[in-house]
Amino acid sequence: MIFNSLSFVYFIIPILFLYWYVFNKNKISQNILLLISSLFFYAFADWRFLFLLITSILLNYYLGLNIRNAKKEKIQKRFLYLGLIFNIGLLIYFKYFNFFYEGFVQLLNIFGGSSSYNTLTILIPLGISFFTFQTLGYLIDVYNEEIEPSNNILEFSVFVSYFPKILSGPIERASKMMPQLQEKRNLSYNIFVDGLRQILWGLFAKIVIAENCAVIVDPIFNNYENEAGVTLLIGALFYAVQLYADFSGYSNMAIGISKLFGIQLMRNFSTPFFSTNISDYWRKWHISLTTWMMDFVFTPLSFSLRSYKKKGLVISIVSTFILVGFWHGPNWTFIVYGLFHGLYFIPLVYSGKMNTSQVLSKGRNFPTLKELISMAALFLLIALTDVFFRSDNIIGAFEYIINIFKINNTISYNSEIxxxxxxxxxxGILVFFFIIEWINKNKTHDFQIDSYNKYLRWSLYYLIFVLIINFSKSSQNFIYLKF
Amino acid sequence: MEINIIKEKINHVLISVLGHNNFEMHDELTANDVDGWDSLSHMIILTNIEETFNIKFKLRDLNKLKNMGSLVSVIQSKI
Incomplete structure (x- = not known):
C-alpha cells in the first residue's frame, strides 16, 4: 500500500475520521488507534514479518528499561551490547547474509579452495533498515543518558511502528518523537492544511518529476553500451534529479501524512542541490540518515582517532560514508558510491573549509555567478557518482562514466533513445519545480506557502493539479522502498 | 585551577582552531553559536583541550558537553 495508491486513500480517510472524532478523548485512545492502524498497515504490506516487528518492539523496550535500571556501568553495557547484536544481527541476516557468504566463499577459493555456493533465498522484511536504525539509536541514546527510556509499551510501540514512517523513514529519534506521543494531539487547522500542502508537493515530485525523469533515464541505463557520451551525460543528470524527486517526494508525503495526525516528523531533505560544497550537500540530503550516522558512527570513530588529527578525521569520514553507502544494500556499487562521497570531503578537511557552512545568496533573490558555478559543478559531481547508485555492478558504472568522457567515441548520437x-x-516542468524549491529553500519544507496570498496559493494548487492530470505517469515503486 | 584560567585557556584553543574570535565566552555559549564550530572542528578542539590541560575525555563525557559551562565543569572534574 504505497502512499500514492487508491488503497492508501481508503485506508487513511476512515482512520483520520476515527482519530479526530472518535478516539480523540485522550492520548491513550489516540495511541491505541495509531498502533492498530500501524500494525495493520505493516501486515498489509507483508504479514509474514509482523511477528518480527513485534518481537523487535518488545525486546528493545525491555532492553531500554534494563540499561537504565542497571546500577553498574558494566551491566548497562551488557544490555546495550545485547541490543546491538540483536538489531545489527537482524539487519545482517536479512539484508547482507548472501553478500558476506558469497564474499567468504570467493575468498576461500582464492586461497585454493574450490567450493561452490548456493545463496539462500531470504525475503527482506519491509522497512528493516529504517526501523532497526531507529531502535539502535534509541538504545544508544538511553545508554548515553541522552534520553530516559520509555516505560510505556504503548507509546514505545507507536514510536517504532508508526505507519507514515515505518517503510522508508524518516529515521526518527526518540528525543523528538516520544514527547509528542506523551501528550494528547489536538486538531489544528493550520497544521492539517500545511500537511496537505506537503503531501501535494511530494505527490507532484514523485508522479510527475521522478516518473518523467525515469522515462528518459531507464532506456539510457538499460542500453548504455550503445549510447553516445552526450546521451549518457543526459541520463546521469536526469537520474540525479529522479532520485532526489523520488525520495524527497516520498519523505514529504510521509511527513505531510503524519501532520494530519498532529505529529511532526523530522525533515529529511532541505533542497540539497542548492549547495556549494559536498559537506553542505550532505547536511541537506537524507538528513535523518546522515545525522544518525554522524551521531552514532562518525562521532565515536573520530573521537577514538582524535589523536591522529586531520588524518583521523579523514579515516572517520571515509569509513562513515562507506557505511552510508552500504546501508542502501548488499552491493559493491553502494560501497563505491559511499567511498567516493567520503573521498570528496578530503579537500575540505585539509583546506579547513569543512567548518564554514555556506548560506546561499544571503539577502538576495539570486545566487552570484560564483555560487551558480559551484552549484553546477557539485551537481555534476553528484550526478556522476549517482551512476554507481543506479548501476547493477561497478564495472558497468565505470564503463558508463568512461564512455561519457571518451573523446574518440565511435558511437554516434542515437536520436531515437x-x-x-x-x-x-x-x-520545462523541472524549471517550475526548482523555482518553487529555490523560493522556499529557507522555509520548513519545500512547499510552505502559507504566507502567500489566497489567489497565488490557489493558482499554484491549480497549476500543480493540471500538471499532475496531464503529465503524471503510472508510478513504479519508490526507489527507497527496497532499502 | 581557577575557572577564569580554564576559560582563558579554552578561549586560546578556540581561536587557534577556528581562526577567529567572533564569540563571547559565557556559560551558555554552545557550538551552534560559534561560526565554524561543527562536528569536525569539535574533535580538533577537544584534542587541543586534552593536550592543554593534560587530561583525557571519555566518549560518554562528549554527551555531557552541552555548553561552555558544562565543558568547564567536565575539565574541572578531570584536573
Missing part, C-alpha cells in the same frame, strides 16, 4: 518532446517537456 530520447524523444525530444519528452526532454523538452520534462525540462
Amino acid at each position: 530520447i524523444s525530444s518532446g519528452q526532454l523538452i517537456k520534462t525540462t
